[in-house]
Amino acid sequence: MPVSAVKDESGTVIVQTAPGKVVTHRGGSITLPCRYHHEAESSDPARIRIKWTKVTDALQFEDVLVALGRQQRVFGAYKGRVELENSGPSDASVIIHNVTLQDYGRYECEVTNDLEDDTGFVNLDLEGVVFPYHPRMGRYKLNYHDAVQMCHQQDAILASHTQLHKAWLEGLDWCNAGWLDDGSVQYPISQPRDQCGRKDTPAGVRNYGYRHKEDERYDAFCFTSNLNGKVYFLKRFKKMNYIEAVKACQRDGSAIAKVGQLYAAWKIQLLDRCEAGWLEDGSIRYPIVNPRARCGGPEPGVRNLGFPDKKFRLYGAYCFRKNQDGVGTQATQALAAGNGALPTNRTQNI
Incomplete structure (x- = not known):
């Protein structure tokens, strides 16, 4: 260096x-x-x-x-x-x-x-991935301190402006403003449109500036990095409700995956699964690396189906199993051997 x-x-x-x-x-x-x-x-x-x-x-x-x-x-x-x-x-x-x-x-x-x-x-x-986040209670419900806590709960931290700008360069397009780690509120727009600050404005990271950390409420942009473990879709003959999904992962020697863990698995481990599953926060999502018509759109990304009633037996489960020996994933080992940066995808927006 x-x-x-x-x-x-x-x-x-x-x-x-x-x-x-x-x-x-x-x-x-x-x-x-x-x-x-x-x-x-x-x-x-x-x-x-x-x-x-x-x-x-x-x-x-x-x-x-x-x-x-x-x-x-x-x-x-x-x-x-x-x-x-x-x-x-x-x-x-x-x-x-x-x-x-x-x-x-x-x-x-x-x-x-x-x-x-x-x-x-x-x-x-x-190296890692930025993802937008809002909780079950809805959009624009988090003050700064809530946003810090929410990202932490999902195995992440609040993203920096530099990380968000890099994600925008890679294709992240998100119309809802979110907190960043410096107390500013921003959002990335790759495709300008009237409902996201006017269609005739240039693409870029829109900045609301530094906001009141206690009184004002927005979403959050979180950042996560490499996993010391593996996220996988748990195959079950029958679909599960939320409690059944949590218990199924536990019986399989794992824990139900967090949102940040699913994003890291998608970005770094190239997890591609066209099946919707429960996550720890009660949301339903699935990761797509290779887009196809029946899997929700032409771009890669983590599809988000929202927060359904936890009693619905309509979905599978994404589980996270931590490595027992403390050794990282193949991506970790490749980086440690000097094989270069983590894999990237064109966009992270769904």
């Missing part, structure tokens, strides 16, 4: 970090590159302090790791997963193991030599 220098003209410490971003997936390992230079004759290596923090908001930071000489301390959810790379005397890079959805974001590397210091930034991106 090439590095770019950020120099403090008044100081003796120069920090170099990766330009652009580094990319991995949930469950993988990634190095956040950071190197530094200092005047050796005036510096004691044992007095070099390295501090990594995550930028969680405009002026808010979360401690990740602090190192002084041979002493290191790792904080919070990063304990047991983060370590210095230690590839040389001027290496301040850290390795994050078993990357989580919450690890996505911007990190600061700060190197201090007595009274002099310098900083650099690294952006950690994840």
Whole structure:
């Protein structure tokens, strides 16, 4: 990974970090590159302090790791997963193991030599999929905090603007506005039309700006990444209601799948099934990779049939079975071997 220098003209410490971003997936390992230079004759290596923090908001930071000489301390959810790379005397890079959805974001590397210091930034991106979400109660029912919780319940996090913009470039078209992780409300339009902000306006990601997090209500755009397990359609002779579907997955050694898990299976494992099934939130959906006439439209995507009465015995079930050995899916193994990015599809909108 090439590095770019950020120099403090008044100081003796120069920090170099990766330009652009580094990319991995949930469950993988990634190095956040950071190197530094200092005047050796005036510096004691044992007095070099390295501090990594995550930028969680405009002026808010979360401690990740602090190192002084041979002493290191790792904080919070990063304990047991983060370590210095230690590839040389001027290496301040850290390795994050078993990357989580919450690890996505911007990190600061700060190197201090007595009274002099310098900083650099690294952006950690994840391969994955963005999907729009609203609960059974209907559209535009979620304030910001509800949206965070809803995405979490569906094995996801609130998407960033960058993730939503990438999804729009890949074909995502959605007419309902949703929260993003920075507190803004946006929606992607690939095919302008009057009911979605006028037909004569250009395609793009429409932005309502930053909204009141407690009082205003919208849908949510969630983001999820690689699965440590497998989503599958449970074959049963008879159709099931919701409770029967939950119990059927449990008897099969699994759990009923969450919406985010089904999207990840569609996007990453290329799950293609033209049969509607229950999911954990009580919705009925099915994933289509190869569109055909009898399976709901000309585009790939996760078809959504809404939230029927949970007593209806009309559907099958999608189950999620977690890997027992902690080893990821074939997509995980392929990425770990350096085989490139996850598979992509033209659109994620249904």
